[in-house]
Amino acid sequence: MAVYVYAITAATHPLRLDDLTGVGDPPAQLRTVQGGILSAVVSDAPEGLRAKRRDVGAHQAVQERLMADGTVLPLRFGLLAPDDDAVRAVLEENAERYTERLAALDGCAEYHLKAAQDEDALLRQILQESPEARRLNDDIRAGHNNPDLPLALGELVANEVQARQEALAAAVVEALRPLARDERASQTAGNDFLNVSFLVDRRREDRFTATEKNLAAELGEDFDWRLRGPLPPYSFV
Structure with a gap:
């Protein structure tokens, strides 16, 4: 099943997501995918996703929570990946570049x-x-x-x-x-x-x-x- 990707963080990020839900109706449950020193916040992707107010709000809520607890690479609304393994592979393959961007955005x-x-x-x-x-x-x-x-x-x-x-x-x-x-x-x-x-x-x-x-x-x-x-x-x- 396709997955919706919200953001990338360091694996050491607190990732306090228990009281949040993701996009879709009913709202999807959030989870994390770890690839080496990085993590991605994802959920199952609903079919026919559109930029509706509720879904955009859910996307932003995840970004804001992550940002409040540490540095984050926030991804644009609507980014999909084939599955968790594909997300993990991207994290591992691009670890150096993503880590550099996290350092550049630290505290900003x-x-x-x-x-x-x-x-x-x-x-x-x-x-x-x-x-x-x-x-x-x-x-x-x-x-x-x-x-x-x-x-x-x-x-x-x-x-x-x-x-x-x-x-x-x-x-x-x-x-x-x-x-x-x-x-x-x-x-x-x-x-x-x-x-x-x-x-x-x-x-x-x-x-x-x-x-x-x-x-x-x-x-x-x-x-x-x-x-x-x-x-x-x-x-x-």
């Missing part, structure tokens, strides 16, 4: 930061600070019939938006980088100009979150900041 949590800027506020800022944008906008509002004016203004504004947001994202990351052990940038979506995960030593969490709050306060109410954490370090496995 992930913080995920997304940020967006109000579009109207950004446009006002560009019109105030760019003489060329202001001139084009004034000509359009004055009723000039040149059909190239809206296109020229649109291209100028688009370039300004990209340049300003790239510079701002770089400045935010630069300010937080000294407080993190590692970082991973991801593709932005929607109005976001920033989508980045930081690997933060638990002893520096307070400084990290305080610095993020100070940045948000400094930039003002035109920005939407979304910081999630502490999380299992999915982005750094």
Whole structure:
């Protein structure tokens, strides 16, 4: 029977799982598979598994419990293996690499930061600070019939938006980088100009979150900041 794999830990991890259950309906019982110096937390895999709220919650609960007791390599939702023997073989074959990752993540949590800027506020800022944008906008509002004016203004504004947001994202990351052990940038979506995960030593969490709050306060109410954490370090496995 296929098995669902939640996480990898050192074999010395406490693995306190007695009061937790896994994915599926009814919920699967959790167990561990040991391969040399490593262990994996697994359960029987239900058929037709989908990312339903209950199953995602069960997956996260296992990760959070393991993380509370020690270092863990948290695996993404939905990872399956053919059987326990296949899991054991992977642990043994990749023992050196997994052990190195556990050492790199030791004592750390992930913080995920997304940020967006109000579009109207950004446009006002560009019109105030760019003489060329202001001139084009004034000509359009004055009723000039040149059909190239809206296109020229649109291209100028688009370039300004990209340049300003790239510079701002770089400045935010630069300010937080000294407080993190590692970082991973991801593709932005929607109005976001920033989508980045930081690997933060638990002893520096307070400084990290305080610095993020100070940045948000400094930039003002035109920005939407979304910081999630502490999380299992999915982005750094």
